Amino acid sequence: MKIKVVESVLKANDAVARENRRRFEAAGVLAVNLMSAPGSGKTALLERTLAGLGPDVRSAVVVGDLQTTRDAERLQNTAQQVVQINTGTGCHLTATQVAEALESLELAGLHYLFIENVGNMVCPAGFDLGEHVRVALLSTPEGDDKVAKYPTLFLCADVILLTKTDLVAVLDYRRERVYEDISRINPRAPVMELSCRTGEGVDRWLSWLKDERRRRTREVTTG
Amino acid sequence: MKIKVVESVLKANDAVARENRRRFEAAGVLAVNLMSAPGSGKTALLERTLAGLGPDVRSAVVVGDLQTTRDAERLQNTAQQVVQINTGTGCHLTATQVAEALESLELAGLHYLFIENVGNMVCPAGFDLGEHVRVALLSTPEGDDKVAKYPTLFLCADVILLTKTDLVAVLDYRRERVYEDISRINPRAPVMELSCRTGEGVDRWLSWLKDERRRRTREVTTG
Numbered sequence: 001m002k003i004k005v006v007e008s009v010l011k012a013n014d015a016v017a018r019e020n021r022r023r024f025e026a027a028g029v030l031a032v033n034l035m036s037a038p039g040s041g042k043t044a045l046l047e048r049t050l051a052g053l054g055p056d057v058r059s060a061v062v063v064g065d066l067q068t069t070r071d072a073e074r075l076q077n078t079a080q081q082v083v084q085i086n087t088g089t090g091c092h093l094t095a096t097q098v099a100e101a102l103e104s105l106e107l108a109g110l111h112y113l114f115i116e117n118v119g120n121m122v123c124p125a126g127f128d129l130g131e132h133v134r135v136a137l138l139s140t141p142e143g144d145d146k147v148a149k150y151p152t153l154f155l156c157a158d159v160i161l162l163t164k165t166d167l168v169a170v171l172d173y174r175r176e177r178v179y180e181d182i183s184r185i186n187p188r189a190p191v192m193e194l195s196c197r198t199g200e201g202v203d204r205w206l207s208w209l210k211d212e213r214r215r216r217t218r219e220v221t222t223g
Numbered sequence: 224m225k226i227k228v229v230e231s232v233l234k235a236n237d238a239v240a241r242e243n244r245r246r247f248e249a250a251g252v253l254a255v256n257l258m259s260a261p262g263s264g265k266t267a268l269l270e271r272t273l274a275g276l277g278p279d280v281r282s283a284v285v286v287g288d289l290q291t292t293r294d295a296e297r298l299q300n301t302a303q304q305v306v307q308i309n310t311g312t313g314c315h316l317t318a319t320q321v322a323e324a325l326e327s328l329e330l331a332g333l334h335y336l337f338i339e340n341v342g343n344m345v346c347p348a349g350f351d352l353g354e355h356v357r358v359a360l361l362s363t364p365e366g367d368d369k370v371a372k373y374p375t376l377f378l379c380a381d382v383i384l385l386t387k388t389d390l391v392a393v394l395d396y397r398r399e400r401v402y403e404d405i406s407r408i409n410p411r412a413p414v415m416e417l418s419c420r421t422g423e424g425v426d427r428w429l430s431w432l433k434d435e436r437r438r439r440t441r442e443v444t445t446g
Binding site: 037038039046065066067070075089090118119120121122123126137139143145146148149150151152164167170172177 | 230366374
């Protein structure tokens with residue numbers, strides 16, 4: 001009985017997600033869903049990404065948090081459009097919340113839509129928002145044991161970013177442990193190390209992102 | 224309809240939680256529920272706490288993770304008894320899971336039962352496990368903005384621990400922002416800063432914990 005309810009919620013979510021995806025593709029927008037624990041640096045990554053993509057690239061951001069508009073405020077100067085979703089007690093974004101946010105966004109002419117999910121390593125992974133790309137972030141101070149302990153997020157990721165690498169020097173952190181777990185759980189996902197504070201590694205991530213947009217846009221055009 | 228299901232799940236959980244609490248009280252055990260995002264240092268805190276309480280104090284630990292027995296392995300030398308619960312895809316512990324873990328534990332003669340919840344800043348706070356004390360951890364590298372963004376966890380905490388304070392020197396971290404948010408959201412909870420790596424601040428936490436046990440055990444005895 002409980003499972004039935006969960007399934008019907010997921011089915012309804014997936015239908016809305018498909019409609020979101022159709023709208024993104026019609027507008028030629030690459031939709032990117034950023035997922036991680038709270039404090040892994042999703043907003044800092046967006047600040048770096050928006051600045052790094054340059055002024056000719058037009059991006060919008062949908063930010064999910066339980067409360068406050070702090071992340072939206074941080075991003076309002078770098079993103080062309082920002083919508084904050086407050087989930088109240090909700091532990092993840094849903095496709096319907098994203099669809100509602102789209103009412104306040106102008107998709108035409110955009111290159112990227114970044115969706116910063118609620119900080120949570122478990123629940124967001126279960127909900128398709130209509131995105132093309134799922135980015136899983138894991139910051140070094142969270143520890144080198146998290147991939148195996150919380151596989152859900154990493155299983156479904158298209159790319160895995162190890163963030164805050166500038167802190168490795170002051171942590172007891174064994175990189176090889178993380179890579180070993182990832183290679184077992186999701187060997188297809190590229191893994192990139194970066195520090196949004198120093199900027200190290202950000203270029204590789206930006207290249208990957210641009211390639212992904214080129215590839216997906218071509219797919220849409222030719223498909 | 225959805226809300227009704229959630230309510231009945233919570234009602235069933237609360238009934239089991241009450242029974243857990245009754246068992247803890249009958250055995251004179253203080254039950255402590257540790258909650259935080261992944262990587263805030265719950266297991267490190269337990270290592271320090273078990274060592275700091277000394278050999279005359281008998282403690283058991285119930286550890287929740289989606290997968291692996293890594294935390295249980297870390298604690299097996301310091302705790303008298305350890306039970307690992309793997310929740311699969313479950314994003315929080317339930318009172319029923321704790322009740323099942325109690326089948327493998329001998330409560331008689333124990334002083335403390337520590338329950339390390341699944342790393343998640345949102346969902347665990349909604350589920351009473353039968354604990355007497357709720358401990359919310361927030362590590363400094365998660366950032367100084369999390370209390371206001373994820374209030375659920377901090378609202379219901381009996382004590383708030385700011386962990387990994389040894390990293391503050393290398394972070395852009397404004398303590399006053401955290402204290403300001405806490406004073407607005409949960410002004411009654413004591414806030415303690417500590418570093419499990421250096422040991423700084425651990426004594427104050429241990430004193431608080433011992434006082435809590437003394438107070439609660441007296442309450443049980445006289446009440």
